[in-house]
Amino acid sequence: MNSIRLHAGNHSFSHLNYADTPLEVFENDIIKGEVITREILKQKHQALTYFRFPYNSLGNDSTTHQQIRSFLTQNGYTVAPFTIESEDWMFNALYEDALKTKNVEKAHQLGQNYVAFTLLLFDYFEKLCLDRFGRNIKQIFRWEPDQKKRKALLQAEPENTILHAEYDQLTKRAGKN
Numbered sequence: 241m242n243s244i245r246l247h248a249g250n251h252s253f254s255h256l257n258y259a260d261t262p263l264e265v266f267e268n269d270i271i272k273g274e275v276i277t278r279e280i281l282k283q284k285h286q287a288l289t290y291f292r293f294p295y296n297s298l299g300n301d302s303t304t305h306q307q308i309r310s311f312l313t314q315n316g317y318t319v320a321p322f323t324i325e326s327e328d329w330m331f332n333a334l335y336e337d338a339l340k341t342k343n344v345e346k347a348h349q350l351g352q353n354y355v356a357f358t359l360l361l362f363d364y365f366e367k368l369c370l371d372r373f374g375r376n377i378k379q380i381f382r383w384e385p386d387q388k389k390r391k392a393l394l395q396a397e398p399e400n401t402i403l404h405a406e407y408d409q410l411t412k413r414a415g416k417n
């Protein structure tokens with residue numbers, strides 16, 4: 241990973257599972273999700289290009305997938321690729337549960353574990369690439385920081401710097417090599 245570039249994309253408005261959602265409803269949710277993402281990207285002088293399916297759920301079959309693909313292409317979207325992901329949703333669920341029960345120590349431990357696990361995967365996939373291709377490739381780390389939740393957590397516990405620390409450690413490691 242020679243350089244690190246953070247890029248935000250549309251991940252829909254209400255995080256519906258496409259496999260359980262009628263096409264039209266899902267399309268409307270994508271359009272609704274554009275508003276905030278476009279605004280954030282505008283501030284960084286970037287255009288909205290990427291869409292990622294919630295739960296990576298691409299549809300029930302190739303027909304329904306093709307329908308949404310056409311919609312995405314017509315609206316200028318590329319489906320966001322990634323090579324590394326470290327189950328942030330799972331750590332997040334446990335993390336929130338720990339905070340709800342005011343178990344700050346456990347929350348802190350979970351944050352540390354998440355970082356350690358992610359760093360392990362960075363190493364693993366880089367090594368895998370070297371073994372298979374004899375060189376490094378640009379890795380794409382899929383990460384879903386929930387800004388709204390994050391803000392609420394930090395407001396509730398302003399002294400809680402775990403989230404900031406995680407971000408710093410990961411971006412530092414991703415920029416290495």
Ligand SMILES: [Zn+2]
Nearest residue numbers: 251294295384
């Ligand atoms: Zn998601």
